[in-house]
Amino acid sequence: MRQLTSADLNPAVLNVQYAVRGELAIKADELNEKLKSQEHKDTLPFKKVINSNIGNPQQKGLDQPPITFTRQVAALMEYPPLVDLVKDKWPSDVIARAQQLHSEIGSVGAYSHSKGIPLIRKHVAQFISERDGYPSDPEDIFLTAGASAGVSLLLNVLITPNRTGILIPIPQYPLYTATLAQFSGVALPYHLSELDGWSTSLTEIRTALAKTESQSEGQKVTPRALVVINPGNPTGALLDVQTMEELVKLCEEHSLVLLADEVYQENLHRRDAHPFHSFKQVVRRLNSPIQLISFHSISKGVFGECGRRGGYFECCNISHDVRALLYKMVSVGLCPPLSGQVGVDCLVRPPKAGEPSHSLWKQETDAIHAALAHRTQLMAARLNALPGVSCVDSPGALYLYPKLELPPNAVEAARKLGKDADTLYALELLEATGICVVPGSGFGQKDGEHHYRLTCLCPGVEEYVGMLENFHTQFLQKYGGMQ
């Protein structure tokens, strides 16, 4: 018999790349294993690996605390008889919430409706209505296993292989390029403007669209959707309302579905000066007929409940037929995890002022917001002070995306290894400090540019930035500076 090799597999799958858990993350895992072994741990110049490659706030070593309210509700959902032990010890609104959910859902060990538990979808719709000032219909809500599962579903449904183009920002969160490759969609990249704080330029999008119009008939690609990540990942940029309105009109003009990735909507470090506006609100205010899918998640914000795999998307101006088809597809996967669905309920219905859990909830969420804002600002300032580093001090998300001017010798050394120069930089950073970041080549950048993405989640930020600074100085020394 012949053994199957990767050459026998789906060629689309071979083309998938996902840098957030790619070469650097695999190397970081290996170093972590070394640190655990008695034999090797003293051969490394650091005591721990810091996974700054992924927005995973509650991971070991970062240990962002979960919100107590959410976890107490979740514990009661897991084991309802627990109420007898905690009823005089935990806040009454925790008990009431768990009892309400339990009476609606029954066991969290049962499959739910494939779109998610009807009561929780109703609560999501209420949350959206209150956020935007426009109504939302629970039938338009699909609960998902994190926003990624929703994005994957929508791209699968929208893409006719090799015929459908999807406009994606560059840099982008690599879920988009990976999923486009998986479903043989055609990426239509548009560049964000780093010099203008990573703003979104309509001209760039029009240029990308024009390229598809000049294609010959046989290779014709139909642009079908525009992906916007707001606040941006990896950039942290926040769209202003005027640009959002222009984007909606552009979608009208070109009959594009707008895929709005709004998972960082709570992660705004200067919320008074830069408030979040949803695309749903803009679409409704303009009374626009465009078809919008907006994604949200329990993994980001101050909630940070990545491991539960929860999130939702809302359909706006999507026909009954298309929604029925989305329902059919989610039904094959049965249902999103109940732990994530319960998480969504807690995200969209936090304790209100005056309720017993509210003051602890406020204290916990305020502390996380403040720590993130402090770290982001401090890291941006210190990185900007380094030679050859420039970093947009972005108002949102969990990341910074500094640009690197690298010495020609480093570029040449990387070329000899068959690597991008920012990959070389990230690998040497990991080996010297244990800090794992993602090279810019994983998110996309202009030819000849170099970046990396790092999260702003690491506690002990002074020591952490110090390690980045020392490494950078040594790297420049090693490769002879900018000459």
Added chain:
Amino acid sequence: MRQLTSADLNPAVLNVQYAVRGELAIKADELNEKLKSQEHKDTLPFKKVINSNIGNPQQKGLDQPPITFTRQVAALMEYPPLVDLVKDKWPSDVIARAQQLHSEIGSVGAYSHSKGIPLIRKHVAQFISERDGYPSDPEDIFLTAGASAGVSLLLNVLITPNRTGILIPIPQYPLYTATLAQFSGVALPYHLSELDGWSTSLTEIRTALAKTESQSEGQKVTPRALVVINPGNPTGALLDVQTMEELVKLCEEHSLVLLADEVYQENLHRRDAHPFHSFKQVVRRLNSPIQLISFHSISKGVFGECGRRGGYFECCNISHDVRALLYKMVSVGLCPPLSGQVGVDCLVRPPKAGEPSHSLWKQETDAIHAALAHRTQLMAARLNALPGVSCVDSPGALYLYPKLELPPNAVEAARKLGKDADTLYALELLEATGICVVPGSGFGQKDGEHHYRLTCLCPGVEEYVGMLENFHTQFLQKYGGMQ
């Protein structure tokens, strides 16, 4: 602007069908809504809808109790400070398990390794080694969001669109046809032998393979994998070891990957007479080089934890390259839900004899096994006594799949409605009794045959079977019998 319609979408997605949550299930949801409304509830001839269409033991109305050990561990993982309240009240092995997992995992709100938590993969490998008597390597284990997610991943990776054939049993669990349609794989159906207790016939598989060899060059389909569901869904049949050995040799001969869906391995009603043997064991005993992926789940068995979305697959004789590619693909989805991963740990490491939780665990699992065996046997006997109904009394799984001889008038009435006759039967059953089953057309059957699948999960089995009997009699009266 032009609104998107379903005609603009991925044609492969339009072809997907999934009967378990299809027309019948949607109708059942509507009836459920009616029962909740004051206005309509008295217009229906039943007081509740019974969802016998889906193997969902813990759903409301069926209410199979979860295993206490699992849920106590899960509650402690959700809220570790709970230990202070329960340490003198819950069994010490529960506390020790939760503390061990917590010290390894940290927060269940963090993303884990994309293949799943290393310690839990190690426990899965130990479980497999003990079950089979052959070693298992944790690196070959991938934890998944239920077995469905694993099957979907493997089919996505194995299928080159329109070129790859996958052998599937008929009848089959419609996940397979749905996922083949989604990824444009070519279904190569082989019929199971109903007259021989739904046994698997090598001749049928060879016939299906021979058809691909006679195709003209331009349409050539390469058979890549053989799907075997053991114990069977919807049939409940259990393979004997000799057939398993023959199937392994056939995979050798034709270089087929064997996809072994073994999620019902615990659901055997006469375990002494009919024990489960895994394909892994057979492959190792034969020292066969075939490439095997075997799937397991926490959703079935006596565990029934569907809502957690947990499971795993094991790779056997799969090259490092192919495993790396699988890892890349799961990393795009970040990780399986932690609630499911913790569930897998409890599934593969139940309390042992002598441990404080063991006697309750044994009592709970014995009760579920006994109830399922009793219901299956009673339902099969009573259904077999009905005119025009024959039902294999299968040794395993959660279902029965009775065959119906339907009156010509019923077949004609269905034809006029553009429906299969078993769909008509199932719709009328639902409208008359509130019992929702899945018509055989959703699983596949020979032309002119009619079946339906129903679960053996409903408590109050006497009353339940009585409703099925009364309906059947009335249906025959309405359509004038077999004439």
